Each structure stands twice: as C-alpha cells, then as structure tokens.
Amino acid sequence: MTVDIAVIPAAGRGTRMRPATRVVPKALLTVVDRPAIQYAVEEAARAGAKEAILIVDLEVGHLVHQHFVNTDRLPGLEHIKIRTVVQEEPLGLGHAVLEAERVVAHRPFMCILADDIVRPGQDVLTKLIDASDDGSSVVCIQEMTPEVIVTKGAVIPTSDLVDGVMSIGGAVEKPDASAIPSLYGVLGRYVFQPEIFEHLADLEPGRGGEIQLTDAMNQLGLVGRLKGAITDQEFLDVGNPLGLLRASMVLGSHQFPEFADIARSELGLG
Ligand code: G1P
DSSP, X not given: OOOOEEEEEEOOOOGGGTXXXXXXXXXXXXXXXXXXXXXXXXXXXXXXXXXXXXXXXXXXXXXXXXXXXXXXXXXXXXXXXXXXXXXXXXXXXXXHHHTTHHHHTTSOEEEEOTTEEOOTTOOSHHHHHHHGGGSOEEEEEEEOOHHHHTTSEEEEEOSOOBTTEEEEEEEEESOOGGGOOOSEEEEEEEEEOTTHHHHXXXXXXXXXXXXXXXXXXXXXXXXXXEEEEEOOOOOEEOSSHHHHHHHHHHHHHHHOHHHHHHHHHHHOOO
C-alpha cells in the first residue's frame, strides 16, 4: 500500500535547549544551514511523502508554518505539500499524533520524530514502509543498552527476526530499570495504520502524566498488529546541546568538505 503522508510532531518547546528556545521553537533551531525540522521533512519527501503534517505548538507554531510557506523555494521540497496543525495543549507525543487524525483520516502514514536526524545518505523509512505492506504498523527498533533503553520506548518481541523484521506483542514507555521487557528500543521512525488513532483516543495519561504514543503501540501489539524493523543506523539527536553540536559537525563535514578538513586538522575529528 502506498504511504505518502508523513506526520511530524514539532510542538516541543525544547526545555533542554534553553535559553535558545525562549523565543524560537526547538524545531527551528539551526543545524548547519537549515532548521532541524527541515531534515525530517526532506527525509519524508525522499521516502515518497507528498504531504507532511507538522504538529506545532500554539504559541510559536506559526513560525514553523512561516518557514515552510512557498516550499517551491526550498530545494528537495518542491513536491511536498506542508501544513501545520496546532496542538492546543502539551499533553504528550501520543496526543500530538492524534491531532493529525482529521487530516490523515483513513490513510497509513509515516511518523518522524524530528529530534533525531538520519545521517546523510541513510534511509530507514523505506524498510518500514515495505514491512507495512501486509497492513501492519511498523516501528523502527534497535538493540540498546539498559542505560539507554530506560530513556526510550522498549518493545516486547513475539517472534525471531526475519529479514530484520519481528512481530511485537507490546511496548513500554521508558521502562523502570527493574522491568525492562527487552533490549529492543524504539527510535523515532514509525509507519502507522489509521487504527492507531482509535487506540490513541482511548488512552489515559501514561508515563510522565502524558498521552504516550508507545501506549497506543502497546495496544496494537496486544492485538497482533505491530511489527518492528531493526536498524543499525545511528541517528543524530539534536534535542540537547551536545547532540546539536555533534550533528552540526557531522552534517557540516558532509556538506562542506573544507569544514571536514578543519575538523580533522584543528579539532582532531574524523
Ligand atoms: C520519544 C518516544 C520514545 C522513543 C523516543 C525516540 O521519547 O516517546 O518511545 O523511544 O522518542 O527518540 P522522547 O525522546 O521524546 O522522550
């Protein structure tokens, strides 16, 4: 089935990025020469999205909207239609995704968390889209250490990996260290069938008092409608200052070979 719409939650106010985000939305912080969220939209477009729904914050979301007005002037985004949907209240990631329901309606969709940028030339969405061909939802997973997995969603595998894909019977958001269900953690790339909206709409607040996307995935897992596609790719996390700095260097070295030379000679990198 064609998956040609992407939902990109971008309503986070970036408390880990203060004071930069006192006025500027986290999604608009610059990574090399473009705002962080533009990498997510470009990734969606490369994976075949014709439409991207950005979920934005009530206060500063209009700035995200303004950035993407006239996408024909943004190379690589000429063929994608972008719209923003306001999340009226910061009730969690699951709530943000639910806000996209009236636009997405009954279509399967990609979901991209913009804090994580894929490295140049890499792609995980195509594998997820392929694995969703039987009508399942698919989440991108990776083996993680116990120290990392307690900061992520963790899945409960119910089959072996076959061609890098496994069945999943449930998922837990940021598990307690004493109750880690597996070392397969969730990275911020998903393909969802529209049935996810029914589960999201039924949720009570979960971890941190928020409506958690992982809890809706858990419901999909319980009814045998969720798969995990494994990746060994390392994403660049721009949701914290050190990660943003690192991502800027990696992406900057790729974009400007002369910076790669500087990084090597002056900073001893690479
Ligand atoms: C979110 C999700 C979590 C996922 C992570 C990927 O957490 O809730 O399940 O593993 O993204 O980066 P956050 O990083 O927003 O706390």
